[in-house]
Amino acid sequence: GENVEQHPSTLSVQEGDSAVIKCTYSDSASNYFPWYKQELGKGPQLIIDIRSNVGEKKDQRIAVTLNKTAKHFSLHITETQPEDSAVYFCAASPNYQLIWGAGTKLIIKP
Amino acid sequence: DARVTQTPRDKVTEMGQEVTMRCQPILGHNTVFWYRQTMMQGLELLAYFRNRAPLDDSGMPKDRFSAEMPDATLATLKIQPSEPRDSAVYFCASGLGVIDRGEAFFGQGTRLTVV
Numbered sequence: 760g761e762n763v764e765q766h767p768s769t770l771s772v773q774e775g776d777s778a779v780i781k782c783t784y785s786d787s788a789s790n791y792f793p794w795y796k797q798e799l800g801k802g803p804q805l806i807i808d809i810r811s812n813v814g815e816k817k818d819q820r821i822a823v824t825l826n827k828t829a830k831h832f833s834l835h836i837t838e839t840q841p842e843d844s845a846v847y848f849c850a851a852s853p854n855y856q857l858i859w860g861a862g863t864k865l866i867i868k869p
Numbered sequence: 870d871a872r873v874t875q876t877p878r879d880k881v882t883e884m885g886q887e888v889t890m891r892c893q894p895i896l897g898h899n900t901v902f903w904y905r906q907t908m909m910q911g912l913e914l915l916a917y918f919r920n921r922a923p924l925d926d927s928g929m930p931k932d933r934f935s936a937e938m939p940d941a942t943l944a945t946l947k948i949q950p951s952e953p954r955d956s957a958v959y960f961c962a963s964g965l966g967v968i969d970r971g972e973a974f975f976g977q978g979t980r981l982t983v984v
Contacts, residue, residue: 793972802873802960802975803912848912856902856925857973859912 761786761853765860773868778839780863782849783831791852792832794823796845797862803848807834839867871895873976875961881982887949890979892961893942901944902973903929903936904960912960918944951983 762785772778784792790811795803809816809823809832816823820839825832836843844867850857874893882888894901903915916936917925926936933952938944948955958980962973 795975800977802962802978804975805972808972855900855919856914856917861911 761789761851761858763849763851763858763860765849765863767863768861769864769866771866771868772839774839774841776839778834778836778843778865780834780847780849780865781831782833782851782860783829784851784858785830786851786853786858787827787830788853789851789858792823792825793850793852793857794821794834795848795850797848798845806847836865839865841867841869843867871974873961873963873974875959875976875979877979878977879980879982881984882951884952884983885950886983887947888951888955888981888983890946890959890961890981892944892946892963892976894944894961894963895974896942898963898965898974899941900964900973901938902962902964903944903946904962905957906960906978907957915946915959948981951981953983956981956983 765782793808794806796806797803807821807823809825820837822835846862846864848862849860876891899920901918905913915929918938921938935947958978960975960978962975964973
């Protein structure tokens with residue numbers, strides 16, 4: 760079955776700098792790759808997603824890139840702000856369900 | 870605004886007691902997921918419903934867990950009897966159709982503590 764690995768587990772960046780979180784997946788049948796942000800005490804919330812027929816997608820300060828050949832995808836956050844502090848999860852979907860990465864705790868230092 | 874509602878938000882119970890968690894999916898959504906989140910295991914899928922029919926509950930311990938959708942506006946997750954290892958945050962999520970055609974909207978979760 761599908762397996763998703765996510766790195767790093769914790770990322771600390773200076774406010775205003777960029778943050779990059781990387782995920783790899785194993786099942787070439789996966790065709791949908793969402794990223795979720797989870798704030799303390801809340802459920803995960805979708806922030807951006809990409810489908811396998813697209814290599815890159817951008818939404819303001821957030822971008823996701825997908826390399827199908829290498830089976831990896833990344834989340835890029837530019838000009839980080841304090842409100843970006845949260846746990847970020849990547850996921851891959853080979854069928855009806857999402858296979859989740861372990862999460863990255865992003866800390867924005869003032 | 871539309872949101873997934875879960876009750877209760879927090880539940881503390883004694884080992885051996887029955888626990889029922891409820892979820893009201895977003896109106897019009899036809900898929901419902903139950904997840905369990907722990908520090909050690911991360912997000913685990915427990916059950917998946919489409920059009921109220923259970924399509925996958927392979928992630929759920931069958932001897933003590935059960936999930937149902939009595940109607941389109943209510944999904945329930947029951948644990949009987951509860952054990953300390955069931956302590957976790959349980960999330961319900963709803964969506965439209967197949968997951969890759971739309972996002973899964975998560976509720977705020979039920980934090981369960983079994984003592």
